Amino acid sequence: MTHSNLLVELFVEELPPKALQKLGDAFAGVLREQLATQGLCAADAPLTAYASPRRLAAHIGNVLHQAPDKAVSQKLMPVAVGLGSDGLPTPALLKKLAALGADASVVAGLKRVHDGKAELLFYESQARGATLAQGLQKALDEAIARLPIPKVMRYQLQDGWSSVNFVRPAHGLVALHGSAVVPVTVLGLAVGNSTHGHRFEAAVDPVVIHDADSYAAQLAEQGAVIASFAERRAEIARQLQAAADKIGGGVRPIADDALLDEVTALVERPNVLVCQFETEFLAVPQECLILTMKANQKYFPLLDASDKLTHQFLIVSNIRPQDASAVIQGNERVVRPRLADAKFFFDQDRKKTLQSRVAQLAKVVYHNQLGTQGERVERVRAIARAIAARLGGAQLAQQADQAALLAKTDLVTDMVGEFPELQGTMGRYYALNDGLDAAVADAIEDHYKPRFAGDALPRGTAGVVVALADKLETLVGMFGIGNLPTGDRDPFALRRHALGVIRMLVEKDLPLDLIQLVALAQDKFGDKLSGVDAIQGSLQLVDFIYDRLAGSLREQGYSAQEVDAVLALRPQRLALVQKQLAAVRAFSALPEAPALAAANKRITNILKKAEAVDAHVNPELLQEQAEQDLYAALQRFVPEADAQFAAGDYTASLQTLAVLRAPVDAFFDDVMVNAEQLDLRLNRQGLLKSLHDAMNRVADLSRLAA
Incomplete structure (x- = not known):
């Protein structure tokens, strides 16, 4: 069968930039998937996705003109129903065959298959393969239906009556199999072989595509468009670096993949130009200037070798005029009021101290x-003081209390009102302006950290204390009133807060117990959280934190079995969990581990069925040699293992207990635990309880049993 490469393009009005790459990949991916399902191409056929502000396109290699015929076997009915006693077809069989486009002439060739209950008749035929026109029409309809459109538009077609739903109004459709146009239609569009290039700089319009393989080259040469998202992104990155290198002095464009993706989705013919602003604006905190340039103007600020903002920046223009001075001046003129606003906000905010703004928080719900935020601040202060008292002295408590008092005051400043992303950052600048201690200023900024996965933790201990207090207050409060995350919904970022608490406890190696932290935080809410619901919320919160910890540990490479064994004990010092996991992994590698884990599981089941077993053993009641040997082994090795556990050497502790395998095996081989005589039964259960307690201090070893 003949095959050629296929090109499909949908020409549309400007697509949403933040969704463009995803739309392009989905459009191309579904087209190939659907063609492959119909046998028109291989599932791994070469695929190139194109996405520019005004087009979605796909180039698929080795697409057949028509799919090969397929053998089809269709079950008809039982032989007893389809054939009479004389072997002739019944009316029921003839009717079924007619529905399939066959007649009585095929009866002799029907296949008979016994399914274990009855003999069945099957009709085997050849189904004609789909033509490319049929298959592509189906694939296009499916690709349009499955596009991950952020927000659908409804618009009227040119006939004035019909309307369709799509991400943006579509104005052109190209479908070329080699150089032949494939007759398909979608969104009310007639197919053709012509498209449009750049709005202003295309050499010809329309651009008539010769064949599927010339699409990208023709758009680049005649249409002044780089159709590939990836190629356009790489070209912008190259131009940005080249412009910075030309300036010299070690300057570099700010690294921001999200901004680069968005700008790539905004231009078809990128042209990087160098602009500048007045140096007086550099007196404003650079975070403010960088944010306004990136978020509002999509510019790339330039940083020097010390990561300080320079007065120059880069823009990505969508046109390439011979004289770019008008474009440069226009962008410099546009950014100046933005920077002036930032300077004005900064100057105005510094006229009032953070301390003077505390009262305003009582008016913010x-x-x-x-x-209110004012009440919340008081709770965070109380939690921070309690944590600081456990971690350090009076100085830490004073720093944490002051930082917690002022941490939210920048929310009522003009700068944060304009740029909410700068909360915390501006608080630090204003704290330093007020002459506060650097540790307090850093804690004000850092109490939001970690803001996202992989973000840095607070720099100082005061920052860690306030960050812990802030996150615990949010978690305990929201769980206490039943505001739990559900599915994808987590409006208060509780999952992120829980992971932040875990990271600080673990990575800062804090000697704090999780349940005690939750309890002290809940206590600071007073009558706002009380009763059964509040208690239930705290229990749910603890489970929630352990679930987040389990997921994090599995992502770090620990097996589900290892994580389950350690977290089953609900360890309160999260900082020690990784040491426990390392000990469990080392124990699992010992030859004695499988037998001891299985024995431990057996012991667990025995003790579950017994009533309140006490870990007490009367040596005089040990009658069998095996139970005497096990008791002697416990007396000899458990004190050593306990000492190693107390010293934090969990690996050595478990390895010391590994020598118990032989006496444990012998015990279960030779001793009847549930003896009829009550005192013997209780004594043997007490022996097992002593063994169970000794072996499960690091982890629940029964969870390691196969």
């Missing part, structure tokens, strides 16, 4: 069930 935090949550209708949990009060």
